[in-house]
């Protein structure tokens with residue numbers, strides 16, 4: 001299953017920071033700003049009804065929160081979008097209202113898709129400028145959207161925001177009803193929580209305190225299922241051991257059997273792939289064009305792109321590939337050219 005999930009929101013709200021926290025458990029205080037856009041291809045295991053667990057190849061698209069970039073690159077960015085995480089900054093109420101503009105542009109291109117709204121920088125709740133007026137407005141504009149209080153800085157709510165939007169996206173793509181959603185969602189949350197702890201793993205007691213709203217018996221049942229499915233192990237090396245969770249000591253630790261989160265930025269990945277495929281005397285953009293012609297997708301990992309018109313893809317790929325190396329001045333020139 002291949003999914004495309006896009007992060008939208010104004011500049012500086014913390015889109016890149018949320019992705020970095022979620023995928024790499026990393027946070028940078030310094031603001032660098034995203035130049036153009038980036039794709040984070042990620043493999044996640046998601047719980048599926050009947051099939052237990054499926055691997056989802058998810059491309060998270062991180063877009064610079066700049067209206068001129070949106071104007072020029074809206075189509076390639078939003079084409080094929082299946083889920084959206086819209087981000088605002090709790091210190092700047094305007095960033096909440098402007099989510100509507102992002103959603104309008106996105107919906108025109110990709111149609112209605114599930115959206116979650118992250119109120120980011122909640123660690124600065126002291127200077128929170130979002131009150132009941134804003135929440136009422138939000139409920140009216142996005143009645144179905146789940147809201148998350150997040151902090152990329154502390155990690156609060158980040159796991160929940162991403163796993164919920166992934167789960168809603170999977171549901172929407174599979175066209176399944178809501179009935180089984182909670183179960184799948186919960187299994188995925190356990191997996192993601194334990195995977196996110198990496199080599200630390202997690203004890204039963206830690207899981208109980210993390211998922212206070214879930215009955216311990218249900219947690220134990222899921223732990224057993226996940227161990228049976230070999231998605232979790234009671235040994236950091238993933239060796240098969242099976243002890244019923246109910247019989248295991250509260251401090252027994254569980255480990256994720258394989259780190260499911262693979263992170264490659266498109267620029268690095270495309271660059272490496274291009275460099276490897278380059279023939280003598282060929283320029284990078286010639287390689288891209290040759291690959292596009294032969295139908296061998298450079299972006300196999302970002303499957304949502306497969307239906308994207310190739311001539312547009314060419315231009316966009318070259319732009320993305322160069323993205324991080326472009327100076328702001330060059331980016332501005334690129335944008336002016338794109339607008340003509």
Ligand SMILES: Nc1nc2c(ncn2[C@@H]2O[C@H](COP(=O)(O)OP(=O)(O)OP(=O)(O)O)[C@@H](O)[C@H]2O)c(=O)[nH]1
Nearest residue numbers: 012013014015016017029031034065121151152153
């Ligand atoms: N205190 C606090 N600062 C945050 C949080 N998330 C992000 N920041 C800071 O806010 C600034 C902007 O974060 P980015 O992630 O670059 O924002 P962005 O939305 O990707 O910005 P553009 O790429 O320009 O659209 C950085 O200095 C981050 O360190 C948070 O949860 N709490």
Ligand SMILES: [Mg+2]
Nearest residue numbers: 015016033034
């Ligand atoms: Mg960014």
